[in-house]
Amino acid sequence: MKLEVSGLNSFYGQAHILFDVALGVGAGEVVALLGRNGAGKSTTFRSIVGLVAQREGQIRFEGHEVAREPTYAIVRKGLGYVPEERRIFTDLTVEENLEVGRQPKRDNAAYWTPDKLFTLFPNLGEMRNRPGGRMSGGEQQMLTIARTLMGNPSLVLLDEPSEGLSPKIVEQMANAILTMKKEGVSILLSEQNLHFARLISDRAYIMERGRIRFSGTMAELEARPDVRDQYLAV
Amino acid sequence: MGFYIVQFLTGLASASALFLVASGLSIIFGVTRIVNFAHGAFYMLGAYVAFTLTERLSGAFGFWGGIVLAALAVAIIGVLVEMLLLRRIYSSPELFQLLATFGLTLMVEDLVVLIWGPDDLLGRRAPGFRGAVEMFGQNVPSYDLFMIVLGPVVLGILWLLFHRTRWGILVRAATQDRDMVAALGVNQKWLFTSVFGAGVFLAALGGALQIPRDAVHHALDLRIIVEVFVVVVIGGLGSITGAFVAAVLVAELNAFGILVFPKISIILVFLVMAVVLIVRPWGLFGKPEAAARKTPGLSVRPWQPLSQNERIAFAVGVVLAALLPLIAGNYALAVGAEIAIFVIFAASLHFLMSVGGLASFGHAAYFGLGAYGVAFLAKIAGLPMIVCLALGPLLGLFGAAIFGFFAIQLSGVYFAMLTLAFAQIVWSIAFQWVPVTGGDNGILSIWPETWAAGPARFYWLSLAVAVAVVGLLRVIVFSPFGYALRGTRDSLLRSESIGIDAKRIQWTAFVIAGTAAGIGGSLFAYLKGSVFPDNIGIGLSVDALVMVLLGGVETVSGAVVGAIVFKALSIWLVSQTDWSKLILGGVIVLIVVAFPKGIVGMIETWRARSDAPSSKSAALAASQPEGAE
Ligand SMILES: Nc1ncnc2c1ncn2[C@@H]1O[C@H](COP(=O)(O)OP(=O)(O)OP(=O)(O)O)[C@@H](O)[C@H]1O
Numbered sequence A: 001m002k003l004e005v006s007g008l009n010s011f012y013g014q015a016h017i018l019f020d021v022a023l024g025v026g027a028g029e030v031v032a033l034l035g036r037n038g039a040g041k042s043t044t045f046r047s048i049v050g051l052v053a054q055r056e057g058q059i060r061f062e063g064h065e066v067a068r069e070p071t072y073a074i075v076r077k078g079l080g081y082v083p084e085e086r087r088i089f090t091d092l093t094v095e096e097n098l099e100v101g102r103q104p105k106r107d108n109a110a111y112w113t114p115d116k117l118f119t120l121f122p123n124l125g126e127m128r129n130r131p132g133g134r135m136s137g138g139e140q141q142m143l144t145i146a147r148t149l150m151g152n153p154s155l156v157l158l159d160e161p162s163e164g165l166s167p168k169i170v171e172q173m174a175n176a177i178l179t180m181k182k183e184g185v186s187i188l189l190s191e192q193n194l195h196f197a198r199l200i201s202d203r204a205y206i207m208e209r210g211r212i213r214f215s216g217t218m219a220e221l222e223a224r225p226d227v228r229d230q231y232l233a234v
Numbered sequence B: 001m002g003f004y005i006v007q008f009l010t011g012l013a014s015a016s017a018l019f020l021v022a023s024g025l026s027i028i029f030g031v032t033r034i035v036n037f038a039h040g041a042f043y044m045l046g047a048y049v050a051f052t053l054t055e056r057l058s059g060a061f062g063f064w065g066g067i068v069l070a071a072l073a074v075a076i077i078g079v080l081v082e083m084l085l086l087r088r089i090y091s092s093p094e095l096f097q098l099l100a101t102f103g104l105t106l107m108v109e110d111l112v113v114l115i116w117g118p119d120d121l122l123g124r125r126a127p128g129f130r131g132a133v134e135m136f137g138q139n140v141p142s143y144d145l146f147m148i149v150l151g152p153v154v155l156g157i158l159w160l161l162f163h164r165t166r167w168g169i170l171v172r173a174a175t176q177d178r179d180m181v182a183a184l185g186v187n188q189k190w191l192f193t194s195v196f197g198a199g200v201f202l203a204a205l206g207g208a209l210q211i212p213r214d215a216v217h218h219a220l221d222l223r224i225i226v227e228v229f230v231v232v233v234i235g236g237l238g239s240i241t242g243a244f245v246a247a248v249l250v251a252e253l254n255a256f257g258i259l260v261f262p263k264i265s266i267i268l269v270f271l272v273m274a275v276v277l278i279v280r281p282w283g284l285f286g287k288p289e290a291a292a293r294k295t296p297g298l299s300v301r302p303w304q305p306l307s308q309n310e311r312i313a314f315a316v317g318v319v320l321a322a323l324l325p326l327i328a329g330n331y332a333l334a335v336g337a338e339i340a341i342f343v344i345f346a347a348s349l350h351f352l353m354s355v356g357g358l359a360s361f362g363h364a365a366y367f368g369l370g371a372y373g374v375a376f377l378a379k380i381a382g383l384p385m386i387v388c389l390a391l392g393p394l395l396g397l398f399g400a401a402i403f404g405f406f407a408i409q410l411s412g413v414y415f416a417m418l419t420l421a422f423a424q425i426v427w428s429i430a431f432q433w434v435p436v437t438g439g440d441n442g443i444l445s446i447w448p449e450t451w452a453a454g455p456a457r458f459y460w461l462s463l464a465v466a467v468a469v470v471g472l473l474r475v476i477v478f479s480p481f482g483y484a485l486r487g488t489r490d491s492l493l494r495s496e497s498i499g500i501d502a503k504r505i506q507w508t509a510f511v512i513a514g515t516a517a518g519i520g521g522s523l524f525a526y527l528k529g530s531v532f533p534d535n536i537g538i539g540l541s542v543d544a545l546v547m548v549l550l551g552g553v554e555t556v557s558g559a560v561v562g563a564i565v566f567k568a569l570s571i572w573l574v575s576q577t578d579w580s581k582l583i584l585g586g587v588i589v590l591i592v593v594a595f596p597k598g599i600v601g602m603i604e605t606w607r608a609r610s611d612a613p614s615s616k617s618a619a620l621a622a623s624q625p626e627g628a629e
């Protein structure tokens, strides 16, 4: 397993948000974390990279326990994180945004350069010197992913990559994720959009009110319309 | 005509040094969100160290090498300060960070006197720039021309640094969203340290480069920090371009202000700042800040009116205090009166800070105005004491009404910086307008009339007024006005949406606090028999802050306890040592480090720990303060 989380409990102040969350991502796998609004998907991701201050549990990345390390150290080990809110540096150009994400080459992971990323996301290549603040939502979403890939991660946490994108851009995004997978990057993505998840994922977890309610392959999930209706459908 | 052009050039030369210091402050704030009060102290240290190095090293290389070495040496001191002190308090309330760096400033002021002595030092002239160039029939020092060129050159270098180097790009990114930068694998710790070092380098360089123009002395720090605060407020915190433009503006206003209002040129700067703030509250090149971080410990526990027991305890305390003259001697009674006066002063600031959420760093302005009000009425108009006491505080009220109007347009650190700048402006007027205020010599022999003369009577008077003022402030706290004010503190938007005119309420609170401080100041003038510009000084403003923080911002009685403890301690310290600033500064720094969340925040943490869902998670939280915002 590339990433193994177990017994994860997280709190915001007095509020207990995650309850004994356990999940894993194998090398080269694309795994979806599904759930409705407020299920705790983003909190899970933020907890894994150490952005939630109050959390307990085990987080093993490539066999090392990282739960007690600061965010930057976890990320430097090759665990990339793409936040939900995008958080582009709006004053910086596309190239400068990429520069912030740059980390040295890693032996066990694909190596990304701006030029390689511009072939993955051709739109970005056409606006290298444009400030991040003057890009569309879809372009910003691509830029956040590209920025994280500049760190040459072996695993990426993608928080709702399809959120708020037009169908055409969603398709581009799905292709980009599949290309990342081909390059050997393992991916854990959160989604509410089951169609999108189905296009790209190997396995899925379903989360509800801070607990994992289902775990299985995409095919197993297809076979359980009851689970889908209970935890996903609106 | 020629004269004006030359005046303009002199202004530009001053602007360069101002720009260096202000850009350093801006960069540090942008990334670390710390308003580095000690920036002026680093500027001053740069000048002192450069003085010594340029004296020791000979030749042209010696001079220029000495300047650069001095800036580097001070930058190293800055890095140590960041690693040993600031790293501990990044997650503390803004107020504590300002206080900690202020404590440092106090320490440095005494340290430079210890090392270099109290006298002004005249530095060496810069080799190659000793003479003057004749322009338009006037002599312009060639060093001024050098400085004029230097400013834009530094601006250009900084631009390249921030756009062409990885470090610069990281700094710009962190200025916008430092947590995201960490989430991309950048170690914030070293970024912060390097940024702080760079900012301090710029400040020290600014100071070092001033030595051929200006004498080096131990009050340089406050003079420059106030100008720099004005510059960044006008230019916009975090913007280098803004710092440059505003530095030129302020320096030119100073240069020409001297011609218009020779004695009180600073008024012109104030007027321009006021206009800028009304038109663009975040400065010419600044961006609106996301809602300022709340000062924790302010809104945790709703206040209760006193319980029956507390009322009794309070009454007993007052009676005991009133009996003091039976046992205490004259000196103790004078100290007692002074403490009572400072209880008034601290309670007035406490009202503004805790109920209004507005931390003024220049509250002494209104205390001092009250004192000067009495002095004018007693000395110039010759009015009876009771009338002076009643009308003197009105000067504090007027001051608070004018300055408060502008200050409440801002919040958080901007509010703090602006109130500080206002106080310093009042101080400058008291200091510079000699025909009216007596300048440094103050106004002397303001003695109480017989009914209040003598240590015991004056003590009783002060005590009675203190009890009355504190009681009145409490009544206001629990009045509908007090509740509305707390509403504006807790959520400006919400209170406005339910029809509360928040600005008006905050302004009123500012005026109430200023008037109360003025009452304290009026008494103080009679206690000391004189008024001096020091009664408005930054030192006094910070004393008030320390008293409030020491006692606890949260508790209504905190300011009273804080004032008694702090004032007694500092009177004792001053009587025991010549280096009271060094010790006081050290104490402030220690308090901030020992109670990084504020004293009340600390108590909250202890309470939270005892009833947290799991003590382990609380420990985890404590060990990982980053990203918790
Ligand atoms: N900073 C916060 N402070 C307090 N509670 C929070 C905070 N962030 C999220 N929550 C709460 O935690 C729960 C889980 O939120 P989270 O953002 O993880 O859900 P999510 O599954 O990502 O939802 P969405 O699909 O809307 O992004 C929600 O009930 C939310 O209200």
Ligand SMILES: [Mg+2]
Residues within 6 Å of the ligand: A041, A042, A043, A084, A159, A160
């Ligand atoms: Mg989410």
